[in-house]
Amino acid sequence: MASIGFIGLGNMGGPMARNLLKAGHELKAFDLVPAALDAAAKAGASLAKSAAEAAKDVEVVITMLPAAQHVRQVYTGEGGIVGAVSPGTLLIDSSTIDVDTARAVASAAKAKGLMMLDAPVSGGTGGAEAGTLTFMVGGEDAAYAKAEPILKNMGKTIVHAGASGAGQAAKICNNMILGASMIVVGEAFALADKLGLDKQKLFDISSKSSGQCWSMTAYCPVPGPVPTSPANRDYKPGFTADMMLKDLKLAQQAASSAGATTPIGAAAAALYGLFCAQGHGAVDFSGIYKLIRGRN
Numbered sequence: 110m111a112s113i114g115f116i117g118l119g120n121m122g123g124p125m126a127r128n129l130l131k132a133g134h135e136l137k138a139f140d141l142v143p144a145a146l147d148a149a150a151k152a153g154a155s156l157a158k159s160a161a162e163a164a165k166d167v168e169v170v171i172t173m174l175p176a177a178q179h180v181r182q183v184y185t186g187e188g189g190i191v192g193a194v195s196p197g198t199l200l201i202d203s204s205t206i207d208v209d210t211a212r213a214v215a216s217a218a219k220a221k222g223l224m225m226l227d228a229p230v231s232g233g234t235g236g237a238e239a240g241t242l243t244f245m246v247g248g249e250d251a252a253y254a255k256a257e258p259i260l261k262n263m264g265k266t267i268v269h270a271g272a273s274g275a276g277q278a279a280k281i282c283n284n285m286i287l288g289a290s291m292i293v294v295g296e297a298f299a300l301a302d303k304l305g306l307d308k309q310k311l312f313d314i315s316s317k318s319s320g321q322c323w324s325m326t327a328y329c330p331v332p333g334p335v336p337t338s339p340a341n342r343d344y345k346p347g348f349t350a351d352m353m354l355k356d357l358k359l360a361q362q363a364a365s366s367a368g369a370t371t372p373i374g375a376a377a378a379a380l381y382g383l384f385c386a387q388g389h390g391a392v393d394f395s396g397i398y399k400l401i402r403g404r405n
Contacts, residue, residue, distance in 0.1 A: 110134050111259060114163040114170040115154070116183060116190075117204070118145035121230070122173030124237040125203070125263045127152045129171075132262035139163035161193040169199045169259060176355075177206040184214045191218050199255050200225040203244070205281075205352075207359050208274040209366070215248065215273040224252035227273060228260065229280035233347035241265040245283070247276035281363055284356040288394065289377040290324040295398035298331045302402075309334055330398035344396035351390035354381040 110133045115126045118140040126149055130136050136154040139162065140146050146156050157163035160183045164170045170190055174180050180202055184190045190200065191214075200218055202211070202225070211227040218225035226248035236242040242264035246253055253269045260267045270279045297320070301311045312334035316326045329335040339345055357378035364371045384390075384400045 111169050112167045113137070113259070114139070114157070114165075114167040115149075115173075116140070116160045116163050116170070117173035117175075118142070118149050119173065119175075120234050121203075121237045123148055124234065125171075125173060125242070126154060128237075128240045128263045129259070130154060134259070134262070137163050137167060159188070160190060161188050164190045164194045164198070166195065167198065169201065169256070170194060171201045171259075172204060174202075174204040176204070177210040180204050180206050180210060180214060185217045191221050191223065194223065196222055198223060199252060201228050201256055201260075202226070203228050203230055205229045205356060205359070206277060208277045208281075208363055211247065211277045212274040224249065224255070225273070226252050226256055227276040228256070229276055230264065231280065231283060232264070235347050236265075237263070244268065245270050245276040245279035247271055247273050247278070249273075277359075278363070281356055281360040284353065285360040285371065285374040285377065287324065288353050288357050288381060289373050290322050291328070291330060291395055292377055292380055292397055292401065294322065294324045295330045295395075295401040298398065299402050324395075328395055330395040339393035339395050340398070344392040344399075346391065346393040348394050349391055350381060350385050350394045350396060353394035354378065354385050354390070357381055 112135045113129060115136055115138045118126055118138055123145060126136060126138055130153045137157050138149040138154040139157040139160050150156055172183060174183060200223055215225045226246050228244050228246045230242040230244055232242040240263055243266040244260045244264045246269050257267055270276050298308055301308060308331050329338045330340055332340045339347055360374050361378050384397050389396060
């Protein structure tokens with residue numbers, strides 16, 4: 110078992126930290142929100158007064174932070190992790206951020222003789238609670254080999270995507286597919302309704318035909334066909350529309366930087382931007398069906 114500093118105990122980080130504690134790891138935790146710290150303490154973690162304190166005298170540091178600016182500040186800002194940790198400490202950032210920031214922070218860590226991985230996740234809060242997340246990992250082979258057993262305590266599928274930044278690249282590409290596919294599945298159900306086709310009949314056909322995709326069979330955006338989907342809980346979030354918009358924007362930023370053409374991804378970002386601007390950012394991203402249905 111390892112001694113781990115865990116920074117960022119929100120909707121994703123909190124349950125991830127609890128799964129590490131359940132696996133027997135020693136955890137030193139930090140978050141800016143007192144309630145998150147209280148929950149971690151009740152689960153068995155010791156508490157730190159700062160990110161730097163959480164990172165001291167541990168074998169591994171894991172961060173799950175809201176955005177790139179927070180990652181830069183926590184790792185390389187004044188009093189940051191890179192300057193606080195002991196030699197040999199493994200750094201794992203599971204935030205979803207832009208590729209350039211992931212590479213810059215990893216480079217700063219390497220300059221200090223530290224191993225660092227970008228390891229964003231897929232699976233939402235349900236996957237975080239159940240310990241079934243997918244980790245997309247970027248970084249050197251030696252760092253990945255050291256991290257894999259720990260990541261397996263929080264996830265079911267662990268994939269080494271490549272060098273630094275590759276994990277973030279995989280995450281934003283995956284979520285661009287997810288965001289766009291959720292929209293078109295919603296459009297199909299809205300069209301079927303206008304044409305007088307029963308939604309269950311469409312599901313029974315498309316879920317077994319060439320229209321089959323995860324957004325159809327596992328997370329169907331209309332109530333009924335998939336009982337476990339958020340559509341049957343008034344779109345209570347597993348992954349919010351705000352978070353989907355963030356990832357789609359990251360994909361567009363990356364596409365612009367790389368000179369890639371992503372017109373469907375751009376259209377998806379625009380629609381989620383409209384949906385969130387209407388005040389729906391806190392609902393599940395599959396709730397985009399509400400916007401599509403309204404437009405139809």
